[in-house]
Amino acid sequence: MKIIFIKLCCFIPIIAIIITPVIMVDPLHLFGRSHGLNTECFYDQRLIKTNILQYENPDYNAIIIGSSRIRYMGSMQIGKYKILNLGLEGLGLEDFSGFVELAREKAPDSLECVIVALDMFGVNKNRKSRNQFKSTDEYLFDSQDFSYLAKLMISPNSFKYSYKYLSDYIFNGENAIKSWSELNVPEPPNKKWHLKRINNAYAGWEFDEKNISILENIKTSFEDHRLIVIVNPVSAELLQIIQNQNRIPDFFNWMQMLSQTLDGYYNFMDITPLTTSPQNWRDISHTHPDTMKQQIRSIVLNTTNNPNFTYITSQNADSILTCIQNRIDQFDFSQKDFQIDY
Secondary structure: HHHHHHHHHHHHHHHHHHHHHHHHHHOOOOOOOOOOOOOOOOOOOOHHHHHHHHHOOOOOEEEEEHHHHHHHHOEEEEEOEEEEEOOOOOOOOOHHHHHHHHHHHHHHOOOOOEEEEEHHHHHHHOOOOHHHHHHHHHHHHHOOOOOOHHHOOHHHHHHEEEHHHHHHHHHHHHHHHHHHOOOOOHHHHHHHHHHHHHHHHEEEEEEEHHHHHHHHHHHHHOOOOEEEEEEEOHHHHHHHHHHHOHHHHHHHHHHHEEEEEEEOOOOOOOOHHHOOOOEEEEEOEEEEEEOOOOOOOHHHHHOOEEEEEEEEEEOOOHHHEEEEHHHHHHHOOOOOOOOOOO
C-alpha cells in the first residue's frame, strides 16, 4: 500500500505538469478561455465551433452561419446585435441546422436574429467537402459522450499546440497573440491551383433538392426571430467561370427557388461595384473580411441605396433576375481590370 501511495505521489505531479498548459492555453476551447492564443486555424473547425457553443458560453443575441466567405469576418457587434460567427470552411446548407439549433438552445431567451449566408458552392450536391468532414450532427452527438473532455484533453494535438502557443508567448509576448490570431484568416491559395479547383467544382455542380426542405424548416423554426438570408457575393472573375461552365441558368433557377421558398433574401451575386473591384477581394471566392462586414452591417441596419445587393421576393424575382441577366450579358469579361492578383 505504501509503495502504491509513493507511486501515486510521483505520478500525479507529472500528470499535473502535462495537463496544466492544456488547461491554461485551452487550444480546443474546452474551458471557456478566449485569449487570442487558442486560434482555431490548425484544428478541425467544426470541432472548435462545437466546443465554443458547448463550453464557452459566448455572449450573443444573434448568429451568422455560412461558409468560409462568412467565417473570416469573425464575430462582431452591429447596432444592438452581438453576432456570433458560426461560419465554417466548406459548410453546406445541410449542416446549418445542427449548429443553429444548438445556438438557440444555449441562448433560448436572448437570441433575436439569425443570418443565413448561402452560396452556390454550399448547395452543390457533388462538392468534395461533403466527404471531408463529419456532419455537424455527428460532432454534436460526440460532444455528449461522458469521456469527450478527457479524450480531447489528452489528445496529441492538445499537448502539441498548448506547448507551442505557450512557448511562443513566453518568448514573444503580445506579438505571439497577434500573429496567431491573424492566422485565422489564412493567406490566399495559389491562384493557378485555385482556378483549377473552382473550375472542377462548377463543372460538376448539381443542386441538392434537399436544400428546399432545409430552408423551409429554418424559415418555420425562426418565424418569431429576425431571419436574414443572403446570397454571398462572388467576384466578377468567378462569375465569368460560372458563365463559361454554362451554370448561369442553374444560378437563376436557384434564385427562383429561393424566392419561392423564402419571404425574401438579399442577393449579392451580380455585376456591382463590389464584385467588379479587385481591391474588395482577397481571392476570387472571398472578399476581404472588412469588406463583407460592411455589407452585413448595411443589411442589419437597413441602410438604403446600397448598390451591391438587391432584395428579391417572389413578386419581383422575374424582373430583378432579368436585370441581373442583362448586366451579366453586357459586362465586358475580356477586360483585365476586374481580375484579382494573388
